[in-house]
Amino acid sequence: MTTSDDAKLAAEEAAEAAAAAEEAAEAARKKADELAQAAAAAHQQEATAAVEPEPVVEPVEAAASTSSTPASDIVEIVKAGYAFEGPALVIGALVDGDAVPDAQVRIPLGMLNRHGLVAGATGTGKTKTLQVLAEQVAAQGVPVFAADIKGDLSGIASPGVANDKLTARSESIGQDWQPTATPTEFFTLGGLGTGVPIRASVETFGPLLLSKVLGLNETQESSLNLVFHYAREAGQPLVDLGDLRSLLTYLTGDGKAALKELGGLSSATAGVILRELIAFADEGADVFFGQPEISTSDFLRTTPDGKGIVSLLEVPSVQDKPALFSTFLMHLLAQLFRELPEIGDTDKPKLVFFFDEAHLLFKDASKDFLEQVAQTVRLIRSKGVGVFFVTHTPKDVPSDVLEQLGSRIQHQLRAHTPDAAKALKTTVSTYPHTSYDLEEVLTQLSIGEAIVTVMNEKGAPSPVAWTRVRAPLGSMEPTPAAQIEANVSASSLLAKYGTAVNPESATEMIDANKPAATTEEKVEEYSDRWADEINKRSRRGRGRARSSTSRQSPLDRAAGEAGRTLARELVKKLFRRR
Numbered sequence: 001m002t003t004s005d006d007a008k009l010a011a012e013e014a015a016e017a018a019a020a021a022e023e024a025a026e027a028a029r030k031k032a033d034e035l036a037q038a039a040a041a042a043h044q045q046e047a048t049a050a051v052e053p054e055p056v057v058e059p060v061e062a063a064a065s066t067s068s069t070p071a072s073d074i075v076e077i078v079k080a081g082y083a084f085e086g087p088a089l090v091i092g093a094l095v096d097g098d099a100v101p102d103a104q105v106r107i108p109l110g111m112l113n114r115h116g117l118v119a120g121a122t123g124t125g126k127t128k129t130l131q132v133l134a135e136q137v138a139a140q141g142v143p144v145f146a147a148d149i150k151g152d153l154s155g156i157a158s159p160g161v162a163n164d165k166l167t168a169r170s171e172s173i174g175q176d177w178q179p180t181a182t183p184t185e186f187f188t189l190g191g192l193g194t195g196v197p198i199r200a201s202v203e204t205f206g207p208l209l210l211s212k213v214l215g216l217n218e219t220q221e222s223s224l225n226l227v228f229h230y231a232r233e234a235g236q237p238l239v240d241l242g243d244l245r246s247l248l249t250y251l252t253g254d255g256k257a258a259l260k261e262l263g264g265l266s267s268a269t270a271g272v273i274l275r276e277l278i279a280f281a282d283e284g285a286d287v288f289f290g291q292p293e294i295s296t297s298d299f300l301r302t303t304p305d306g307k308g309i310v311s312l313l314e315v316p317s318v319q320d321k322p323a324l325f326s327t328f329l330m331h332l333l334a335q336l337f338r339e340l341p342e343i344g345d346t347d348k349p350k351l352v353f354f355f356d357e358a359h360l361l362f363k364d365a366s367k368d369f370l371e372q373v374a375q376t377v378r379l380i381r382s383k384g385v386g387v388f389f390v391t392h393t394p395k396d397v398p399s400d401v402l403e404q405l406g407s408r409i410q411h412q413l414r415a416h417t418p419d420a421a422k423a424l425k426t427t428v429s430t431y432p433h434t435s436y437d438l439e440e441v442l443t444q445l446s447i448g449e450a451i452v453t454v455m456n457e458k459g460a461p462s463p464v465a466w467t468r469v470r471a472p473l474g475s476m477e478p479t480p481a482a483q484i485e486a487n488v489s490a491s492s493l494l495a496k497y498g499t500a501v502n503p504e505s506a507t508e509m510i511d512a513n514k515p516a517a518t519t520e521e522k523v524e525e526y527s528d529r530w531a532d533e534i535n536k537r538s539r540r541g542r543g544r545a546r547s548s549t550s551r552q553s554p555l556d557r558a559a560g561e562a563g564r565t566l567a568r569e570l571v572k573k574l575f576r577r578r
């Protein structure tokens with residue numbers, strides 16, 4: 001961490017401490033007022049003159065200057081600090097030794113667009129917390145978008161199953177637990193797996209995000225920018241990866257003159273981008289790009305009886321492409337931002353977007369990319385979209401994004417390594433002032449418990465509360481595959497997005513401008529294309545057969561190459577015989 005970061009943190013800490021002290025003073029003032037009133041009443045009974053609230057001074061100073069609140073006071077502080085007037089989601093009940101069912105810890109529905117963070121070590125309850133929040137958001141009529149990376153959120157679509165442990169837990173925290181399924185629409189990236197396919201056209205995805213997934217450096221990123229610019233000027237739509245590949249091939253070959261006009265784009269850089277692009281497509285990424293692309297209005301749907309629909313992006317099939325997956329989520333968020341109208345702060349958001357495994361988004365990101373994320377998060381609030389990042393520690397999130405996250409739900413952190421201990425210290429420093437010894441408490445939380453602070457209805461941080469989180473009403477086990485399949489085949493969105501289409505775009509336009517090929521060239525081209533197609537299909541077949549990982553082994557690749565050569569020769573022979 002740099003010194004300026006340290007200074008910033010210290011300043012933030014000081015500001016937070018001041019705010020908390022003020023809050024404590026306010027609470028004490030209230031109490032003192034009550035005491036004074038009681039005293040006044042007693043005095044009046046004795047028919048003496050009303051006393052000015054003299055005792056005020058003492059308790060205020062005492063409360064404001066002391067850093068440790070008596071344990072029993074936390075109950076009153078939490079009750080008062082979370083007594084919101086408008087509709088709210090219940091996170092769980094305060095833990096004060098044991099759970100305190102009448103001290104409920106909540107988030108105002110109208111403050112969800114002030115964003116939030118769910119953090120904690122693996123297995124500490126982040127995904128279940130996400131499910132608890134998403135279920136209640138949907139139940140209050142607000143649509144939800146969430147990514148399901150390990151397939152463990154799909155249970156939201158099925159009613160939960162009671163057991164003794166669950167019943168005991170929900171009783172201890174004052175939760176009236178009823179098994180409930182939440183209406184869910186399953187999506188997949190590019191149709192890999194079971195769900196309505198989500199695609200993006202290369203053009204809308206844009207050079208910045210594409211550079212992130214291709215792993216380009218900043219020079220290459222600005223070169224790719226120029227290529228997109230060229231395509232727009234030339235009226236050649238970039239729809240799929242093939243279009244970009246055709247354009248780059250053209251610019252480094254027949255179109256060298258055009259490349260020269262694009263000041264700043266060297267043929268060598270264009271060549272590097274082309275190679276990265278080919279490797280990327282070879283990994284199977286081409287299916288994520290193209291048309292029809294998803295219209296974000298389809299994430300904003302409610303059921304006829306007014307429940308929000310959960311759009312669940314199932315991504316177990318792209319686990320080995322974390323950069324692609326997280327960048328795609330960012331793309332969807334940026335799309336929402338572009339397409340939604342400005343509505344300012346309302347009593348209820350339009351959509352809540354849960355960004356799981358968020359650390360993947362920020363890892364190895366360029367400065368421009370991080371700026372875009374921070375800006376999107378900042379501005380999307382006034383479009384009524386709340387974003388909840390889910391990750392291991394707040395340290396995973398850049399500070400200019402972190403400072404915009406109004407609510408914190410921090411599950412257990414471990415401090416076994418120096419790095420983890422440092423992450424713990426940083427986490428503690430991002431909390432408002434509290435009587436808890438957070439460094440201690442954060443390592444002691446049980447699974448399904450968290451340290452919570454939210455943005456209250458006035459936009460100020462609520463008191464920090466050790467909270468036992470509610471149990472999800474949906475299943476904690478994944479929804480069975482057959483049920484997801486039935487859900488998807490019944491989806492009304494399948495007609496719109498089920499099949500990829502290939503419109504007239506850059507590839508066709510560049511091809512149309514080429515001089516007529518000789519018969520021999522045509523035979524070569526066709527046999528190549530067919531060989532590619534045959535190879536792709538057999539590879540996909542093999543990819544499906546393998547369940548968890550779809551990365552090609554060297555052996556597979558060699559077999560693929562051999563198959564391709566064989567197919568090419570075969571097709572050539574067939575053509576020549578005619």
Ligand SMILES: Nc1ncnc2c1ncn2[C@@H]1O[C@H](COP(=O)(O)OP(=O)(O)O)[C@@H](O)[C@H]1O
Pocket residue numbers: 120121122123124125126127128129132152169447448469470471472476
């Ligand atoms: N709120 C909760 N209510 C009941 N059980 C929970 C809760 N949170 C976590 N658990 C238990 O802990 C396990 C791990 O939680 P999970 O949310 O998957 O952790 P993470 O996402 O942090 O890896 C769950 O499978 C469940 O058994």
Ligand SMILES: [Mg+2]
Pocket residue numbers: 123126127128
């Ligand atoms: Mg999880």
